[in-house]
Amino acid sequence: MKSIPLRWLIVTPFVILALIAGITMYLVSTVTISNIASRVGIQYIKEVEGRIYDRVQGFMGPLSDIVEINLNAFSHRPELLDDLVPLTNRFYEQAIPYNQMTFISMATVDGRYLASAQDPIKRGQHSIAANFINEPLTMEGYHYDPMHFIGSKIVEDDSFIYDPRTRPFYQDAIKANTVAWSNIHPYYGYPTLGIGLSAPIYSQKGELLGVTATSIALVELDKYLKSLELVDGAYLFLAEENGSLIASSEQSELFKTADGVTSRVGLNNHPNTVLQLASHSLVAGTHKINVEGQEYLYYVKPITLKYDKKWLIGILIPSAYHKSVLAGYTQSTVIITLVLFICIGLIGSLLAWYIGSPIQILNQAANAKDIKSIQQLPDPLSKIREINSLSQGLSSMADNLFDIMQHLEKKLLKGPRSCKEKRIICLRMR
Template sequence: MAIRLSEEVTAHIEKHVHNYTNTPALFIEVNHAAIQSGVLDPTDHPKMTRYFWEQTQVSEAVPYVYYGNKQGDFIGVWKQSDELTTSRIRDTSTAPNREVHKLNDQGQPVQLLTTTAYDPRTRPWYQVAIAAGKAIWSPIYVFAGPPSLGITCTIPIYDASNSLMGVLGADITLTKLSEFLKQIEISDSGQVFIIERSGDIVASSYHEKPFILTETGEERLAALDSQNYLIREATQQVLQRFKSFEAIATPQRFSIRVEGQRQFIEVTPLNSQAGIDWLMLVVIPEADFTKYIRANNRMTLLLCLAAMITATSLGVVTSQWMAGPMRRLSLASKSLADQMTSTEFINDQRPQKVEGSYIRELGTLATAFNQMAMYLNLAFGNLAQMNAELEQRVIERTQAMEKANQQLERFIRLDDLTQIANRRRFTEYLEATWRLQLRSQKPLSLILCDVDYFKAYNDTYGHLAGDNCLQQIAQALITVTHRSADLVARYGGEEFTVVLPQTDLAGAQKVAEKLRQQVKELKIPHQTSEIADVITVSVGVSCCLVSQLFSIKLLLEKTDQALYEAKAKGRDRVVARSLC
């Protein structure tokens, strides 16, 4: 039973830690999508400051959100405490310095606090994001101000031409992560701590910091040097069993004895997010579980002994003429005990009532017994009602959280203008389809289409008309594809793409030609087009048998070449090229 309880506690803690570290990643994804869709302009510093300020008020897991671009500009908001939130800005007017302003409860700057030299391009969070080219957690490093150890969830932002614009980031200090672990209910003396593969502590529930203060700042604390004996012994046992932390790839459970006491240890890799490769160790003494079990057993035994002694004493002292009232009292006691071990109290069933007796003492005892049974029935009923209300609140909060997550996922993967799949969703789906067809080696076709002379259209009719044109084209493409496995997505700007799983080149050409005709039949006027008086599209098609001989990159390049050839041959046409 103690082992099962230990596993349940560990699973609960792992879920809490995952949710805590996943929150900054979700915020960064939302900010990335807002900038990519044009909702948020990174050059508008007042709007960015307000936007980041609102985010820091939402969750304690995201106290610091910021953005730095390749020109060295920087904008960030840090909620340092409930009483102090600051903005940090570096632009052409402050360079090479960064100004720190105090913000009021409306997110407006009210006081300049400090001015220090700062260049975001030299910081580890900026450099690791550029090197990875995708969302990633930085290694643990010393923050600029104030100097403290922490990690950053980052993501680079690129414009339509795939040129770097800047990097978004959200910080978590090791101290904050440790404070979060301290809030999780483990057991009376159990400990949970997170370490890197090197053995250095990332965070722990013990009341010590995951670093050592030196004259030069904060230095990492090794788990083997912890002040807590459970953390030291658990770390030593893991090293002895697996030789190195690098060898642990799956959750491991075992028990050890420390100072004569049995300790349950569970080691769980935390590597579900890019850049994070940690180990979470949960150490729970067996005594934390068994003492409650033993206490309940002792109390039950004492109650049984007390009831037996009382019944025996009354039976010896009283005479046979008391047998009737005593029998009724005994039956009522048994009924009350049975109800307390069943669901009758919870179902609000009234306990059996003891009738009064002509013997004054027994009458008094019967009255007290009836009152006790009534109070117990009322108490259990209230407890059941409170439990039901609490369960309902949990269900409602869970449903609200799931709904919010679904809306967030939809926002991240849907193009804001055309309401079809965006570039991110297209990339994920193409990679998943490639992996799925890799075993069967069936054909996979890809279509790229580009609106002809669309810039001229925007210059002539305006950007609102251009947006409406793209929306009509997107809906036209959807009507051409009929299979649930086909995906229509906005590739970027005026370019669209269609993924056709298990479709050969001939089949893809037919779909592409229908697509071209469908757009032309929209008859959207285009006076400045050099080939027609309505909107047209040029289409490139490519196909390959999914295998190790080819790659998604080759398929995209071949499709792009076909599109380029379609434009070169006069536009408003379909050109197909096969990799097979």
Template sequence: MRLFIIPPIPKLSLRLVLIVPFLLQITIAFGLTGWLSYRNRTRAMNDLATQLQVEVSNRIKQEMNTYLETPHLINQINVDAINQGLISIDNIPALERYLWTQLQQFPTASYIGMGMENGDYIGAGRYDDGSIEFDILADSTNRQLEKWLTDDQGNRTELVSSRDNYDPRVRPWYLVAVEAGKPVWSEIYGYFGSQALVVSANRPINDPEGNLLGVASSDLTLKRISEFLGTLEIGKTGQTFIVERNGYLVGTSTLEKTFITDEENRDTERILAAESSDIMTRETARYLANKLAYISQIDNHDRLSFYASSRREFVQVTPMIDPRGIDWLIVVVVPEADFMEQIHENTRITILLFMMALVLAIILGILTARWISEPILRLSEASSAIASGARNATASAELNQKVKVEKIRELGMLSESFNMMIQNLRDSFIALENTNRELEQRVLERTAALLQEKERSEELLLNVLPKPIADQLKANKKAIASAIEEVTILFADIVGFTPLSARMNPIELVSLLNEMFSIFDNLAEKHKLEKIKTIGDAYMVVGGLPLPQDNHAEAIADMALEMQAAMKQFQGSYLVGSESFQIRIGINTGAVVAGVIGIKKFIYDLWGDAVNIASRMESSGTPGSIQVTEETYNRLKKNYIFKERGPIPVKGKGQMTTYWLLGKKPVVDISS
């Protein structure tokens, strides 16, 4: 009789106890439900993708038809109005009002213009904020293209710019209309001197005898097309874009730029869809480019699909053709993943089967949980204590815990790993606290340094420009200029300084000039006047700007008298032989234009006839005297002492009556 010794059953590992039962149940459950869901998913996704893409394509095509028809409708209206004598191409003011009204009536039009065969041009464009500007080129503008801002009534308000060398007859939109002799679209091109791409609807203007008078044009910016595409909802991550058949982007729902700007030449270079910065647009365009022969023959809706980055993409291609010169393709791209939510029925079946498997897993889990509940509970309590300490900012105290190493192999390894993790966390926590303190100190030091540099920059800017102008320039980098109805300008020149400079060391000469002008600067600040500039030994100051000043003429007069007094202290100190130097001052009151122009080495300056006359008053005066115009004299004669010089010849003005400012009348105390 043989005895069979049953070998001892080896201890089961935790991995086998937990994984095998759950794996068996989940495999059975998902094996059944997966087959059912897969059978219906493909059909549902294909149907839904097709319906969505066709609907979006039709909507885009319908909207684009409206966009593209509007510019030609505007041109037809304008040509009919000219042929019927309702408007005249020679009446610029009437054309301005007419085009301004048209932009109000056609909100999708970005620009409406007319170029004449004689070189004249009138156009009205809409900015992004809704404001309207006029572009005018005629004899009245000295054959320069002037750009004017308008108010909400269509009246000119401000001249923005003026440029030479603009001829509408050589622009692409004009040439294509003249060549076609009928309504036609231009190629997509960049606006003259700007950074925007447009496509122009153009129509020749002919007189009753058929002679060409000019071209009517209405623009549609590609930005408006992209903005419309961006409003469409195409699944979750679907996109749409429009391309020409040659592959160049027209518009895209991602709102990315469809061109590259050459800042130096202010020119634009269009972007191929296959070189787009958006990965979905780029991959779709490259896929279509590989089917170039097929794409060139598309004349109706066509649906394709391809894989990009292991992800399937559904593509709907719809032609957008206008016989007047438009041949575009509307491309709608939707990832297959966007339609996963549409198969809820399969999901419900999957959840039901999963719940059944879960109930069975719970029963088995209860049995196995008895073996491992207590050691896992201890690990859980230790973890909770650490987490609670982290929430209450006391993690360093809770990290001193240590759990007991269990006899079960897997739990023992887990306990050892847990203890090692706590030790690592403790070390990391200490290192992190030290690093945080160092970083906070560095941030404080860097912030203080940045604030100090900012204050220095502000001080330097205020030494160059008046504070209101500096604030305006920081807010708006365009040219700043404003007309002031009345200011008083003073020009001063050091008489005798030139022969003195020939006898002095250059360093001493600059020191002397700096001492004089520093006194003048203090006087300008005392009387709240604005120093404009110094040129050599000449000094220019103005009262009444950039902020209004009622007593600007009196302040200038007081400064002029004090400048004379200040110069007397130099008479005895800087004599060279029998020569000395005196100050010659000229003053005038009138209107000026003041502002800052250019983009480098800013200077606040004045322009206008009043400035020239003030300069003539100084240059035609005598040393040690203050010569003023009749305008300044009328402002000051009640409170200041004058002597009439009489008529003198002034360059560019003929004979002018001028006066010598001698001093200030004493104040009469009427109380006594």
């Protein structure tokens, strides 16, 4: 059987253990860092989502608040609807704090209509719309007058026949028999979307009095998503449950008009491939999508508004972002693993040298075929108790053997008394 050097016997287990420990540490660290990186990405997404969620809730809140205030007032005081002109001041003051509010209106069961109107794009430009001032069911625009409520007619505004009872906001509220949302629609002549909320008004006897409504322009939500500072390659969108876009971080249109027909842009027909693929997963939660070799962490969060209206917040960030955040830690782990491997190997080598060197000295002395080489071993030979005990034992045995040899030599020098005794001594000497 082939013998193995003591030094290798000691060093080899250390190297193997160091290798196992290093590989284990690297794998565990890699998995841990990967999990942490994913959590970093999710935490970033949730932070952005929280900001969007709060902004949307705060933006849309006044819409339902004002409807509820007017609904409660007109239901309990139906006499307010006998003369709509004084309501001008009420609607105007309600609209002043909210630049996004485009219409606050009242349509009576006999067809009269009054609204505080605001330009969807040019904020702060208020006017009054009414269809009963000069001619019944004839819509005209007026300046607001703090004293008389309805001021002079706006010359540049055209007059046209307008019966609110035929309009969707009125019919939707009557059909639902409760507060109802309108469909999101483009404002005529303006590059923005809007949405309305309307409520039927009944007297205490259950008689229909009319419909009060509010409308809001959604352009500010689109501007807000575009204004958010995101990591490179990230995307945000706000969409309806069917995937129709309300706002996005992309510089693209939200609706198109072709041959006089206006159509909404949805995720599924968006020019951006990433958003197209996002349309396949509109279920709340975290997803991963791959676009031409680029992986994205995709998060969908539903946002519920009052009266059963639900929208979706979508956030997509490239996985390279949150992986690069901890790339330095991965490199540090590799370096630490290598240093650990080298240190364990060096410790094993030093330990092998510390144990093996005195044993090597003993081995050389034992194989020298000279008793003096054993007698001349240093005392102590090593600080290791067992090796030092072995050295002392060999030295003691060598001293005893040396004494026996000297005693035999003296007897030989005195001469044997017979040939038989001489032969015995010679044999012993051999």
